[in-house]
Amino acid sequence: xxxxxxxxxxxxxxxxxxxxxxxxxxxxxxxxxxxxxxxxxxxxxxxxxxxxxxxxxxxxxxxxxxxxxxxxxxxxxxxxxxxxxxxxxxxxxxxxxxxxxxxxxxxxxxxxxxxxxxxxxxxxxxxxxxxxxxxxxxxxxxxxxxxxxxxxxxxxxxxxxxxxxxxxxxxxxxxxxxxxxxxxxxxxxxxxxxxxxxxxxxxxxxxxxxxxxxxxx
Amino acid sequence: xxxxxxxxxxxxxxxxxxxxxxxxxxxxxxxxxxxxxxxxxxxxxxxxxxxxxxxxxxxxxxxxxxxxxxxxxxxxxxxxxxxxxxxxxxxxxxxxxxxxxxxxxxxxxxxxxxxxxxxxxxxxxxxxxxxxxxxxxxxxxxxxxxxxxxxxxxxxxxxxxxxxxxxxxxxxxxxxxxxxxxxxxxxxxxxxxxxxxxxxxxxxxxxxxxxxxxxxx
Amino acid sequence: xxxxxxxxxxxxxxxxxxxxxxxxxxxxxxxxxxxxxxxxxxxxxxxxxxxxxxxxxxxxxxxxxxxxxxxxxxxxxxxxxxxxxxxxxxxxxxxxxxxxxxxxxxxxxxxxxxxxxxxxxxxxxxxxxxxxxxxxxxxxxxxxxxxxxxxxxxxxxxxxxxxxxxxxxxxxxxxxxxxxxxxxxxxxxxxxxxxxxxxxxxxxxxxxxxxxxxxxx
Amino acid sequence: xxxxxxxxxxxxxxxxxxxxxxxxxxxxxxxxxxxxxxxxxxxxxxxxxxxxxxxxxxxxxxxxxxxxxxxxxxxxxxxxxxxxxxxxxxxxxxxxxxxxxxxxxxxxxxxxxxxxxxxxxxxxxxxxxxxxxxxxxxxxxxxxxxxxxxxxxxxxxxxxxxxxxxxxxxxxxxxxxxxxxxxxxxxxxxxxxxxxxxxxxxxxxxxxxxxxxxxxx
Numbered sequence: 042x043x044x045x046x047x048x049x050x051x052x053x054x055x056x057x058x059x060x061x062x063x064x065x066x067x068x069x070x071x072x073x074x075x076x077x078x079x080x081x082x083x084x085x086x087x088x089x090x091x092x093x094x095x096x097x098x099x100x101x102x103x104x105x106x107x108x109x110x111x112x113x114x115x116x117x118x119x120x121x122x123x124x125x126x127x128x129x130x131x132x133x134x135x136x137x138x139x140x141x142x143x144x145x146x147x148x149x150x151x152x153x154x155x156x157x158x159x160x161x162x163x164x165x166x167x168x169x170x171x172x173x174x175x176x177x178x179x180x181x182x183x184x185x186x187x188x189x190x191x192x193x194x195x196x197x198x199x200x201x202x203x204x205x206x207x208x209x210x211x212x213x214x215x216x217x218x219x220x221x222x223x224x225x226x227x228x229x230x231x232x233x234x235x236x237x238x239x240x241x242x243x244x245x246x247x248x249x250x251x252x253x254x255x256x257x258x
Numbered sequence: 259x260x261x262x263x264x265x266x267x268x269x270x271x272x273x274x275x276x277x278x279x280x281x282x283x284x285x286x287x288x289x290x291x292x293x294x295x296x297x298x299x300x301x302x303x304x305x306x307x308x309x310x311x312x313x314x315x316x317x318x319x320x321x322x323x324x325x326x327x328x329x330x331x332x333x334x335x336x337x338x339x340x341x342x343x344x345x346x347x348x349x350x351x352x353x354x355x356x357x358x359x360x361x362x363x364x365x366x367x368x369x370x371x372x373x374x375x376x377x378x379x380x381x382x383x384x385x386x387x388x389x390x391x392x393x394x395x396x397x398x399x400x401x402x403x404x405x406x407x408x409x410x411x412x413x414x415x416x417x418x419x420x421x422x423x424x425x426x427x428x429x430x431x432x433x434x435x436x437x438x439x440x441x442x443x444x445x446x447x448x449x450x451x452x453x454x455x456x457x458x459x460x461x462x463x464x465x466x467x468x469x470x471x472x473x474x475x
Numbered sequence: 476x477x478x479x480x481x482x483x484x485x486x487x488x489x490x491x492x493x494x495x496x497x498x499x500x501x502x503x504x505x506x507x508x509x510x511x512x513x514x515x516x517x518x519x520x521x522x523x524x525x526x527x528x529x530x531x532x533x534x535x536x537x538x539x540x541x542x543x544x545x546x547x548x549x550x551x552x553x554x555x556x557x558x559x560x561x562x563x564x565x566x567x568x569x570x571x572x573x574x575x576x577x578x579x580x581x582x583x584x585x586x587x588x589x590x591x592x593x594x595x596x597x598x599x600x601x602x603x604x605x606x607x608x609x610x611x612x613x614x615x616x617x618x619x620x621x622x623x624x625x626x627x628x629x630x631x632x633x634x635x636x637x638x639x640x641x642x643x644x645x646x647x648x649x650x651x652x653x654x655x656x657x658x659x660x661x662x663x664x665x666x667x668x669x670x671x672x673x674x675x676x677x678x679x680x681x682x683x684x685x686x687x688x689x690x691x692x
Numbered sequence: 693x694x695x696x697x698x699x700x701x702x703x704x705x706x707x708x709x710x711x712x713x714x715x716x717x718x719x720x721x722x723x724x725x726x727x728x729x730x731x732x733x734x735x736x737x738x739x740x741x742x743x744x745x746x747x748x749x750x751x752x753x754x755x756x757x758x759x760x761x762x763x764x765x766x767x768x769x770x771x772x773x774x775x776x777x778x779x780x781x782x783x784x785x786x787x788x789x790x791x792x793x794x795x796x797x798x799x800x801x802x803x804x805x806x807x808x809x810x811x812x813x814x815x816x817x818x819x820x821x822x823x824x825x826x827x828x829x830x831x832x833x834x835x836x837x838x839x840x841x842x843x844x845x846x847x848x849x850x851x852x853x854x855x856x857x858x859x860x861x862x863x864x865x866x867x868x869x870x871x872x873x874x875x876x877x878x879x880x881x882x883x884x885x886x887x888x889x890x891x892x893x894x895x896x897x898x899x900x901x902x903x904x905x906x907x908x909x
Contacts, residue, residue, distance in 0.1 A: 054441070063350065064350045064351050130427060130429055134278075135276055167424075168425075172425045173425070204386075224272075227450075230444070231447075239351065
């Protein structure tokens with residue numbers, strides 16, 4: 042396995058098995074910005090990595106979204122300081138959960154992305170933004186049928202959110218340069234699986250052009 | 259990236275980032291046998307691959323389970339012949355959905371696993387056995403807090419079910435030899451992610467020994 | 476308490492407490508026909524009652540829907556003959572669950588409603604059509620944001636489905652003459668609660684007129 | 693319809709139709725205290741009513757729970773000040789949603805119930821404590837199979853939470869004196885439905901005695 046999406050032999054093998062179709066855009070999109078808070082974006086934080094390049098790409102996506110009335114929603118992860126509202130199995134499997142304390146600066150969306158007051162911030166307890174949160178209600182209510190997923194980490198919350206999206210009937214797209222992961226191999230392997238199973242992996246330019254050319258929203 | 263779980267450098271890197279803890283067993287386990295029907299087990303079927311070795315390992319697990327009063331549950335995937343009860347986004351992304359027709363022999367659990375009448379067969383519409391099914395209700399009702407996940411495919415339904423299990427507070431274990439995938443690279447990469455994020459990846463022997471030594475069920 | 480919705484004093488009291496607003500129609504509707512199978516429609520069945528008048532009203536609603544390209548979806552309840560896929564707590568609380576056997580004629584939608592092959596039939600394990608089923612996926616996928624709920628029973632599955640609909644962000648409407656209940660008092664009390672909390676209770680004529688006047692679908 | 697549970701004729705009619713069975717206790721219980729915050733307990737608040745008597749009964753239940761190592765969990769409802777994380781359909785149907793502002797004193801559990809730091813506080817977006825929250829994960833993780841539901845309002849969040857509990861396979865009990873509602877008729881009608889369909893309606897004394905006599909927790 043190479044770490045590139047250009048593994049044409051493997052792609053052909055999957056295509057023959059009925060994977061990797063193109064879903065494309067529905068009629069009304071939103072952008073989901075996953076876990077772009079200090080716990081993940083500070084390279085010195087336990088669970089952090091250098092996401093500088095990813096952040097710049099996310100800014101391109103959300104700027105185009107805001108300029109074209111495409112809703113932008115954010116997620117973070119946080120539990121109460123006593124860790125009473127998170128399962129023990131979560132904490133055993135991923136002990137970094139204990140670093141995610143509600144109210145701490147490290148759980149706030151980074152200033153660089155300039156979240157607006159009317160852009161929802163979903164506090165998600167698990168990897169998928171759809172799991173045990175009110176996100177489904179917010180999206181259905183606004184008539185959104187397509188989600189563009191950006192942020193981190195590709196092998197965790199991005200993949201899980203893409204899976205949750207198609208599970209619930211949404212079109213999902215992942216612009217490859219706008220998602221990041223601490224592990225290059227996990228990033229590549231999971232982008233492959235995402236593209237084959239859950240969401241169309243596309244470029245940031247494709248997303249920006251779509252937002253700018255859409256007059257019907 | 260090697261395709262082995264013995265990538266000790268990567269494991270150490272993840273451990274330092276707060277991943278890959280051991281969850282272990284809870285107090286009452288069940289076995290979930292995922293999608294062991296002809297559509298997946300016949301090498302000539304669109305979505306099939308050679309799972310002969312996996313089937314033999316699954317038989318070891320469920321024999322030990324049945325001998326020790328550990329419940330065994332099965333899943334399959336099937337939609338109505340008109341495909342009215344599956345989303346169009348699912349069919350676009352994974353066109354093999356159209357091969358999964360309720361009532362067809364190819365959606366039935368293979369005879370070799372000898373499903374008993376009182377062992378539930380969950381018809382799941384999506385990758386995770388927990389998504390949009392009654393599985394959570396059946397497990398809670400029986401006081402089950404631990405799921406052992408076997409079957410296929412590692413990179414799809416096995417991973418998604420392990421993720422769903424910990425999302426909902428269950429202990430989850432995946433015996434590595436009892437899960438299979440059409441792609442060796444996807445199998446290895448996803449076992450790594452599963453072990454770091456969702457379920458303890460263990461051996462079939464470990465599971466069998468646990469079932470045989472548990473007197474409290 | 477009278478059994479009429481014209482209890483104007485109580486309505487005013489609720490209105491002052493911030494209940495009973497009008498939600499109205501969204502942009503794309505579907506009709507959900509709840510549990511119109513022999514188990515519920517045969518007066519001699521354990522859980523049945525005389526729903527003849529309700530059936531006639533449902534036919535008006537679904538005829539108008541079909542004539543105007545409004546999707547119609549059906550539900551029923553059924554478990555496997557060994558009752559392995561239903562919780563024991565369900566069976567203890569409502570022992571009639573044991574009469575709902577998958578494959579039995581009594582769980583099929585009554586012939587009078589003439590379900591078409593491309594109209595989904597959702598087998599729901601619980602009162603709400605949204606609970607542990609694939610319904611959310613089907614609705615989101617089709618861009619539906621409004622559900623018109625008809626069938627039985629007002630105090631059980633109708634109310635629970637209306638609650639589930641607004642929980643998930645849908646507009647919900649219940650045409651009063653097209654829902655029925657074995658108990659007149661439960662019917663009235665629950666229509667009141669539904670109208671105050673979950674769905675707009677309207678007339679069948681209102682629904683039919685809306686379907687016939689909608690050109691945008 | 694009388695407003696009493698002693699409507700023996702109606703009860704017999706329901707019993708014959710397979711409703712109203714006794715579910716009883718499972719093996720490990722928790723208490724769910726629903727929405728006992730100023731917005732609901734202050735008679736002058738928009739959505740408030742006089743719950744003084746109910747509060748005293750809840751104290752009996754949670755004192756017995758705390759003395760016998762039965763976990764106690766609390767819920768409240770709150771949205772961000774911009775109301776970006778609540779659906780518009782919710783706000784249209786129940787405009788009092790706009791009074792539920794995250795961080796306001798009126799959304800905090802009343803001091804009289806003396807919530808401990810290690811007792812989870814679930815911020816629920818909808819009537820049911822199980823809908824779009826992490827509650828299921830917390831309960832499964834702790835091996836809890838039985839919920840005792842107290843608080844308000846009987847016709848809204850209590851009923852919806854009882855329904856959610858049995859939907860997910862839990863035993864559910866509602867001690868009648870420890871739940872309240874602004875409307876006596878809605879209180880009575882909904883206790884009847886709860887007892888027939890979802891949870892065993894019992895006395896506070898029954899719950900206290902059970903907690904005090906249980907040595908196995």
